[in-house]
Amino acid sequence: MSGATDPYAPFRPVTGARVARVAGLASVLVFGLVAVLGPTYAGAGPTMALLNRIFIAGLGLAMGAFLWRYALIRAIPSAAGLVVVNLVLRRELEWSQVASVTFTPGAPWVVLELNDTEELAVMAIQRADGERAKREASRLAALVEHHQR
CATH class of the missing domain: 1.10.287 (Helix Hairpins)
Structure with missing residues (x-):
């Protein structure tokens, strides 16, 4: 799907x-x-x-x-949260831990800003994928916003 x-x-x-x-x-x-x-x-x-x-x-x-x-890097969203599997690090987050999603121009991938002021790269959404990456970043931001209501 x-x-x-x-x-x-x-x-x-x-x-x-x-x-x-x-x-x-x-x-x-x-x-x-x-x-x-x-x-x-x-x-x-x-x-x-x-x-x-x-x-x-x-x-x-x-x-x-x-x-x-x-x-094999990926990010797996669910109703409970997000599992980010980067090159070395695997991190499970609850949606409430994510403060914002940023995909600044020139950045190689999406970055999550967490409530504890830490940042976490989401290597699964890469600038090399062009417009698809922008759509996926928007989808992730929408999921974060939806679960923070």
Whole structure:
């Protein structure tokens, strides 16, 4: 169900998630190929050559995992509140904790101003998504306003 018909539809980035998925898969593939098909340097013993290949493959997997995690960021609204899942942080908020929603020009994503003067980025609504991001920011602001009445 889209956000236009369901005010409680999850907020998810589109452009950033798509780029992160493609780049993550490419990282795993390219680094994996380099680890398997790459040259062995003269003077490196068999143990060192194997460790180099393992390191290269591991680096590709780590980059892929990081980028895949980036693709999973989201914000999940419900009647009770909002769960914000950013790159590292997961935070559950009640609607009463949110003072305002800001999406200032030039900012990469929406920021929630909380009642305790703290700010929380909502990476799920990203400026890279253009007009869609503005609509999603407005939908989040409307949810906050609705639940504060």
